[in-house]
Amino acid sequence: DAKTTQPNSMESNEEEPVHLPCNHSTISGTDYIHWYRQLPSQGPEYVIHGLTSNVNNRMASLAIAEDRKSSTLILHRATLRDAAVYYCILRKVDSSYKLIFGSGTRLLVRP
Amino acid sequence: GAVVSQHPSRVICKSGTSVKIECRSLDFQATTMFWYRQFPKKSLMLMATSNEGSKATYEQGVEKDKFLINHASLTLSTLTVTSAHPEDSSFYICSASPGTTNEKLFFGSGTQLSVL
Numbered sequence: 001d002a003k004t005t006q007p008n009s010m011e012s013n014e015e016e017p018v019h020l021p022c023n024h025s026t027i028s029g030t031d032y033i034h035w036y037r038q039l040p041s042q043g044p045e046y047v048i049h050g051l052t053s054n055v056n057n058r059m060a061s062l063a064i065a066e067d068r069k070s071s072t073l074i075l076h077r078a079t080l081r082d083a084a085v086y087y088c089i090l091r092k093v094d095s096s097y098k099l100i101f102g103s104g105t106r107l108l109v110r111p
Numbered sequence: 112g113a114v115v116s117q118h119p120s121r122v123i124c125k126s127g128t129s130v131k132i133e134c135r136s137l138d139f140q141a142t143t144m145f146w147y148r149q150f151p152k153k154s155l156m157l158m159a160t161s162n163e164g165s166k167a168t169y170e171q172g173v174e175k176d177k178f179l180i181n182h183a184s185l186t187l188s189t190l191t192v193t194s195a196h197p198e199d200s201s202f203y204i205c206s207a208s209p210g211t212t213n214e215k216l217f218f219g220s221g222t223q224l225s226v227l
Binding site for chain 2 (some may be wrong): 034036038041042043044045046049087097098099100101102103104
């Protein structure tokens with residue numbers, strides 16, 4: 001499985017934008033880029049996913065590099081409720097559909 | 112939106128006993144469910160893929176006789192930790208998807224197992 005590399009932790013101020021980077025230099029053409037987040041003592045929550053084009057939804061935006069070797073999750077205005085561990089995951093389009101989690105980025109949001 | 116319900120949320124048991132954890136998809140059918148475990152301050156580790164009507168597929172290093180998975184219907188998968196020991200204490204999380212390929216996964220809220 002192709003691996004992703006994320007910073008261990010990041011900090012942000014409340015109501016400011018946050019850019020969470022992810023490197024995936026060994027990504028293959030059939031890998032989708034998924035982002036999930038996990039709040040303390042809870043199961044993960046889907047954030048966004050994409051293949052080649054940038055994606056936007058109500059939670060966040062996903063910017064994907066042209067060569068697809070990296071991506072950035074953008075939270076436009078961080079709130080205290082966004083403090084979580086954010087996981088960037090490559091998901092293969094094959095019969096297993098499974099998600100393999102890496103170590104993620106712990107986001108701290110300062111009031 | 113789609114909901115995955117996991118029960119119980121917390122269980123404490125004595126060493127040597129078996130514990131069953133249930134995972135239900137409440138408003139969709141899930142041919143496939145996934146079981147993860149998570150230790151404190153660590154990431155989720157995939158244990159097995161649960162397939163409705165067939166045997167589960169276990170990840171390398173996961174003991175299938177220790178962690179019994181049953182997926183008897185399209186809305187229910189169970190994980191039984193047999194003869195639990197303190198080292199089995201962990202946070203267990205299930206997930207399911209209503210579709211195929213790149214549908215997003217919905218996760219249960221997790222079960223904290225503590226084996227005394």
